[in-house]
Amino acid sequence: MNNNFNILLNQAKKFPQNSGVYIFKDVNNNIIYIGKAKNLKSRIKSYFLKNSDLKSIKLTENAHHLEYIITKSELQAMLLEAELIKANQPKFNILLKDGQPFLYILFTNQIKITRNKKEPGAYFGPFLDKTETRKVYDFLIRTFKLKICNKKIENGCLDYHLGICSGSCRKDFDKNKYLERLNMAKESLAKGHKKFLIYLDKEIKKNSDLLNFEKAKELLEYKKAFNTIFNTLSEDYSYKKIAKSLTHKDIWVLDNNLQKLFIFTEINSVIKNKKIFDLTFNNNNLEYMQSYYSNFNANNIILVNFNIKNSDKNLLENFIQKYQNKNNKINILEPKSGHLFNLIKLAQIHAQELTKNQKSLSETLKNLLKLDKAPETIDCFDISHKQGSFMVGSCIRFKNGQPDPSNFRHFKIKTLTQQDDYAALQEIVARRYKDINELPDLVLIDGGKGQLSSINKILPDIQVASLAKREETVFSKNLPNGKKLNNKIHAHQVLIALRDYAHHFAISYHRKISSLK
Template sequence: MSKSTLEIQVKTLPNLPGVYQYYDANGTIIYVGKAKNLKKRVSSYFTKNHEYGKTRVLVKKIADIKHIVVDTETDALLLENNLIKKYQPRYNVMLKDDKSYPWICIKKERFPRVFQTRRLIKDGSEYFGPYTSVKTVYTLLELIKGLFPLRTCNYDLSQEKIDAGKYKVCLEYHLGNCKGACEGYETEEAYNESIKAIREILKGNFKDSLNEFKNQMHTLAKDMHFEEAQKIKEKIEVLENYQAKSTIVNPKISNVDVFSITSDESYAYVNFLQLSYGSIIRSHTLELKKKLEETDKQLLELAITEIRQRFNSKSKEIYVPFEVDLGNDVKVTIPKLGDKKHILDLSLRNAKYYRLEQLKQVKITDPDRHVKRIMAQMKADLRLSEEPRHIECFDNSNIQGTNPVAACVVFKNGKPSKKDYRHFNIKTVEGPDDFASMTEVVYRRYKRLLDEGQPLPQLIVIDGGKGQLSAALKSLDDLNLRGKIAIIGIAKRLEELFYPNDPIPLYLDKKSETLKIIQQLRNEAHRFGIEHHRNKRSKSALNTELETIPGIGEKTIVDLLKHFKSAKRVSYAKLDELEQVVGVSKAQKIYNYFNKS
């Protein structure tokens, strides 16, 4: 389709809520989006200057536009969600398909059974769930089994068959797990009272069951039936213990969905908590793969629609960290304090923990994806034009002005590359001058890389503030490398990052992975430099010590170092070893000097 035809399509779009679909030249759907106003939203793709590369590519590939007008924003959200799942367009956020989650079923039959299932049969039975954890289902079923004796058999317990004596009680009856409805030992009314209580527990309402059990216990105790009263007391303890574990906030907060989001450059993680009578009855975290640098608001709206559909949530109120557009069918609350804020913070903590777990797993199972994510994050955080796959960090070490040295450490793909580390002995600077030393080592490092045709780093990190950064920039200017390699300085005091020609430093989040890698670079450079400085001082001190031995001249020192390779080895040498090199008289003097004690 020609460009002019596309323009006509865009101009004739209605100013109504709906869903738009972009197709490529092959007729394949490549993107689905929702809009409050179709004309405004679709026009923005063709009139804006898109910074993000993938969006530019998407716009170039659009060959045809189709749209569906709907009545409300809520309808648009649902339709967008369904179309994404159906067609899985290349440029849409990846929604992982829902696996078959477990449900708890209260079967529609006389004397209903209560059991776990993954199949929903539309026969009038009640289904509670889906639950994201099988462990939760087992815990609930164990709780129900302990509180209420229910049948587990699948017999047809019609009144006619019971009256005809078709069935006999089984072992479950003799163990006390069933009251023998199959032989008419339990009435349908009494059984249904238990089912009613179970229904409330599955909804998260423990209050009625607790009150009923307490009344039973007091009645039995009053009538001197202490053994039965003790059994009821144990049931109350089981129920209270379960309630204590699941109650998080004010019991008045009921029938509410809570959503929070945390994201990085490539993925977003949305946590969902469902509350009923102050208890969390469901928790789930959804991972979304970004495609077009979507905002947290866009991702949260998409995730809320998907999760509420997936878990069949009918809650009329949701708690979220910021404003979202979900239509008028649901009340949106942004808690600021109190119990509501507490539960929102809990949801966010769950999302962050889930993200950390995923990152740890990815680091092991898919290191390439881990590296790509880190590099993309660093590029964005540090405002770089390319990913810093190769970073070099410089640090000066001179203690009390002696033996000035510098260190250069190298990180590749976010990890130390120790074979590329380099030491520098300062040659052109007299005395302790950190700025001049930095100028020298940066010049020597990149002059050599250029001369040898070796690859240059994408980022240079200087351990120090504005002064050290300016000193390093002099060398880059001399080598015509300014602008070709990004360079920043990190100051120790507040971990602020300085950029050339920018008086205002950048402050990164103290927990950000980018800052952690830069700190690791700086610490490694410092360690490497100090280690070399210490070795050099020790060597220098020993050499000086040989010169102070009475009766030992320069020629003797040269002979000793030629044979023993270092002054340290001379100090540890035995008398007969020394005699073989310098003779009896001088050997005795050296040996006595180092073995005075």
């Protein structure tokens, strides 16, 4: 038990009974977890019960002190929680860290779509829906002729003649006019449709009064184009989008036996898997749903195969609607019969197939490598350098039978001045697992017996295997003499593909680093 447990408990007792957000911080004052509650006092005390779940135990072990923020309502607490998690990325809020960031439209000396706010410029967003954001972006590019190309063609590229490219490919490119158009595009987002038209009317009149008729005519053309395309977008975002959203559904399937939660999307009776959540650490279904919809677009109909209290259901529906700025009502349903119930049953069959395939692969790998436990999460490491210079490493993760890009990592080797592949591997593996919660079921190393031995020394309690390139021979603790892989067997193909991808990931990073020197 954390020596600080009683101090934390005393802090928890002082929490108010208001709705709000509670925050766990570590000894360095770093936020490690953010949660929300209808009753802060009641919720925070639940972490200190004798029969606490694994999540509560881990949090109290790692926490140094607690803080809270009072909100006017539970919905406001939920919205604030999502924003704070996005901003701080606490290590125990693993759900939201898996998601993709929101999209922004960025104006610098050109217009672009970005997922973060690292570059200086004027940002518009955040936007949740990638398709909608792309439409707005394409609309601005076409309307204001803002495309920048790197070609150098005397008479202009094809896009220039189609009226899309800014003409940066031509020798007579007028940068000032381009920047004027770029500013107008920015103004169109800053002011909104109606205000922007008023702005254009004023600019047209001003130029007409100054007898600058050519400029006034140019602005009038922009106004016409803006109106035409905006009206098209408006139509698309009204009945077409509503019709589409009503035919698309999200389906959540809970499998208590496997301790997994699946999210599927149904589009015109086709079921597509979106994500699988492991409930071992946290079995709060609503928290997973809130986390998912803080990152990904929701369809208006959400089906579940588990019971949700009406108060929680209404809260989540309101959260999604407000957080994603939905015009149509979000409906979370637990159907017991009819077409929607059949969709859930179909999704359950898909879930069973997914886990069957996953279990089959995991069990095959367990038998192949003579492991004690079937691996569901596999990390693969590789080192890249050029005669000992610019040494870098990579780690890729394969989870639940699928690549997990959010857990891919690059490393610069910091402790070595000369080539030592064993020591380099030890360094990046140790750095990758500073947090024990990040440990996988299996660590796969690009190399042979030597590499395997070096990693077994620092991860004695974790299953480790190595795969040598030339002979395609795999080694593990219980497979010391190795086994040659057969490229026609699926499980063998997976190991080879993992190793090769980690190798590619490391080489790409090495090239990037060395090119900067």
